[in-house]
Amino acid sequence: MPSSASHSESESAEPSQGDAATASSQEGESIADSEGAGPRPEGASDGVSAPLGAVREPQRLHPLTLLLRVGQSLPALFIILLPTLQNPSSENVFSVVFSVLYGVVALPAIVLQYLRFSYRITPKQIVIQKGVLKRQNRSIPVERIQNIQIEENLVARLFGLAKVTIETAGSSATEGSLEYVSKSDALDIRRAVRSFQHRDLSDEGEAEETGEAEGEMTGETLFAMPLSRVLLSGAFRFSLFYIALVFSALQLVDPDLIMRRVLRSQGRIDQITEAMAAHPALSILASIIVAGVLGWISGILVHLARYYNFQLWLDDDKLRKRHGLFTVTEGTIPLKKVQALILRTNPLMRAFGWYELEVQTVGMNVDEQGHRVVAPFAQYEDILAMGRRIRSFDLPDTFGSVSPITIRRRFFRYSLALSAVLLPSVYFWPTGWWAPAGFALPWWGVSLVPFLLGWAVLQYRNHDYAVQDDGLYIRRGVLSHYLWIIPTEKHHVFHTSATIFQRRLNLKTLFVDTAGAATFAYPEVIDLPAEEADAQLDQLYRRFQTLYRTRIEALTGAPDTRLDEDERLHLPVSDDS
Amino acid sequence: MENSSSDAAVSEVLAGDAFHALDASITSIWTIKLLGLTALLFFPVLFYDLTHLFSHDAWVPFGVLSGTVLALGLLYSIVWPRLRYRAWGFALRPEELYVEHGVITHVRTVVPLRRIQHVDVSQDLIEREYALGRLVVHTAGSRSSDVVVPGLPLAEAERIRDEVKRFILEDPLTEDPV
Numbered sequence: 195m196p197s198s199a200s201h202s203e204s205e206s207a208e209p210s211q212g213d214a215a216t217a218s219s220q221e222g223e224s225i226a227d228s229e230g231a232g233p234r235p236e237g238a239s240d241g242v243s244a245p246l247g248a249v250r251e252p253q254r255l256h257p258l259t260l261l262l263r264v265g266q267s268l269p270a271l272f273i274i275l276l277p278t279l280q281n282p283s284s285e286n287v288f289s290v291v292f293s294v295l296y297g298v299v300a301l302p303a304i305v306l307q308y309l310r311f312s313y314r315i316t317p318k319q320i321v322i323q324k325g326v327l328k329r330q331n332r333s334i335p336v337e338r339i340q341n342i343q344i345e346e347n348l349v350a351r352l353f354g355l356a357k358v359t360i361e362t363a364g365s366s367a368t369e370g371s372l373e374y375v376s377k378s379d380a381l382d383i384r385r386a387v388r389s390f391q392h393r394d395l396s397d398e399g400e401a402e403e404t405g406e407a408e409g410e411m412t413g414e415t416l417f418a419m420p421l422s423r424v425l426l427s428g429a430f431r432f433s434l435f436y437i438a439l440v441f442s443a444l445q446l447v448d449p450d451l452i453m454r455r456v457l458r459s460q461g462r463i464d465q466i467t468e469a470m471a472a473h474p475a476l477s478i479l480a481s482i483i484v485a486g487v488l489g490w491i492s493g494i495l496v497h498l499a500r501y502y503n504f505q506l507w508l509d510d511d512k513l514r515k516r517h518g519l520f521t522v523t524e525g526t527i528p529l530k531k532v533q534a535l536i537l538r539t540n541p542l543m544r545a546f547g548w549y550e551l552e553v554q555t556v557g558m559n560v561d562e563q564g565h566r567v568v569a570p571f572a573q574y575e576d577i578l579a580m581g582r583r584i585r586s587f588d589l590p591d592t593f594g595s596v597s598p599i600t601i602r603r604r605f606f607r608y609s610l611a612l613s614a615v616l617l618p619s620v621y622f623w624p625t626g627w628w629a630p631a632g633f634a635l636p637w638w639g640v641s642l643v644p645f646l647l648g649w650a651v652l653q654y655r656n657h658d659y660a661v662q663d664d665g666l667y668i669r670r671g672v673l674s675h676y677l678w679i680i681p682t683e684k685h686h687v688f689h690t691s692a693t694i695f696q697r698r699l700n701l702k703t704l705f706v707d708t709a710g711a712a713t714f715a716y717p718e719v720i721d722l723p724a725e726e727a728d729a730q731l732d733q734l735y736r737r738f739q740t741l742y743r744t745r746i747e748a749l750t751g752a753p754d755t756r757l758d759e760d761e762r763l764h765l766p767v768s769d770d771s
Numbered sequence: 772m773e774n775s776s777s778d779a780a781v782s783e784v785l786a787g788d789a790f791h792a793l794d795a796s797i798t799s800i801w802t803i804k805l806l807g808l809t810a811l812l813f814f815p816v817l818f819y820d821l822t823h824l825f826s827h828d829a830w831v832p833f834g835v836l837s838g839t840v841l842a843l844g845l846l847y848s849i850v851w852p853r854l855r856y857r858a859w860g861f862a863l864r865p866e867e868l869y870v871e872h873g874v875i876t877h878v879r880t881v882v883p884l885r886r887i888q889h890v891d892v893s894q895d896l897i898e899r900e901y902a903l904g905r906l907v908v909h910t911a912g913s914r915s916s917d918v919v920v921p922g923l924p925l926a927e928a929e930r931i932r933d934e935v936k937r938f939i940l941e942d943p944l945t946e947d948p949v
Contacts, residue, residue, distance in 0.1 A: 707912030
């Protein structure tokens, strides 16, 4: 098994040395390329790869990139100039000086960056050279590329540009990005890389299917969302996006201006506060409703922007998807690289039978936490059918629940958290502040305790699991309810753990590590009876073992020789008696 | 750690190889490291105590603060490594590395050897004095991608590393690890 680091980088802080190093490595590569590319033109002449030619000379990004980059730097300039724009007087001359400095530094930097950025696509690798002060020469082997994503945001689309990001299996971050190239170049790059990958696999068998010559997605449509479905899906979800929007809008406005406005409308505000004080319950209700409606509307808008015209294709052994209103995102997910299937829902969606399907992959997209949404909104049965196309599974009829003692533990934990909030605030609550019925407001927080119990019970009811031949199934969560389907083939490391509190109650937590899982909302089975947890760990591991033993036997026709008595691993029989 | 009941369950399947403890001198290493931490905490407190030696509004008599820190630190440095040592154990079995550790949260881990991406043996300054090494096993898992077995005699750690490497290289399945 090769180590994950496979791209070569030559970096150096000193420009002269750096250039020398780059030059030499470049030479080395060009030799390798000419070897690799030597027979290629003949191959091209018999029609195999005529449209798929490698970009052999180093290419610059699209010239319009310059314009876009300058455009992107304008907001910073605006912020620097803000004092002068609001109050053009001699006091604010500094910001003008700063902005001139900014222009003197930033604009050449953009141009230099552009001039020193180049990329090449060869049949073996993608080479990206960049950096002004620190040269970086990165080559990404073609066979390690998992996903080439093409992203067009609104401005880029106006100019016919696209951003290409390259992800590999080894690293958790994006390996390389080309920002921006023209749309047709982006499609060419993707097509070229795919055909190189295919050639490796099929050993130059028949000609590549050129059906995707126009860069159009081919294959069978697995899922598509018409506009009405997108809107409906947004309506089932809330977003707190509007809060961020309000705050960022506020930052652009001069605080003094707000203050003056507030002071001027003092009378009206007093009226409002009086009215609110008179009917506290009503005003709390009203603000909840307003917040809810805003969250609802922004949920719809966010979904519309993200999932507009969502389409998912199944093409041979990979999934392709494309979606977005302002920023159109296209991506590929090889089926083999799917680590787990995740069905996600919230109580409202669940009530009407709606679910979201995600797949967990390794070439991790940072925005989506290693989870890629492949169907944002569909009915349970449809989702299951779709999931089976991606990776076959056999959803168990019965799930086993965890130990009911978990209710006690959770209730205790929540109560502890509540008292950690309440006790200090009771202590510091000034006399004469709001104290309904003679008790300070924080004391009323104690009335939340029954809800905590209810919450703990809900958590328990929503948490269960099943261990089957084909994998591990876990359901958990109340507000965000998950169903993880983790195939045996993709299990990595097996754990059980018990904290001191769990040990007192004879409980354990079982978890099976997978590649590329999110850090929160982790597929754990929390608070199983200790014996059951260990037994299930054995069960899971034994299935994993059997799976791979049978595979080896099927491949070599004999059991794994490494397990023979004299071949197997031994610790040195040393000191410990 | 009262796992006797559940031990049976795991060893039933994973039987065959002895369960190893760490090298006993690892407790000394841990003690030295914790003493270092204690000193790091103790000297600022002592400084505070000294500077307030003659002030009138001292809220505790001289020496109480630094004495407490010192006493607790010493106790911790002596007791904790022993508890930790007792909780640790591992076994290298034909197809997996089995590790058990943790005082407060006791974790048992099964790392299938075929899931190991690469293996390191590392050693820090104090470990070098005791000729001990640390076996670091990297997997593609996300939450616990590194499994560390400390306190192995260096030669043994290197031997385990080589054995694991051999196992991985001889794997007849040549599919991608993830």
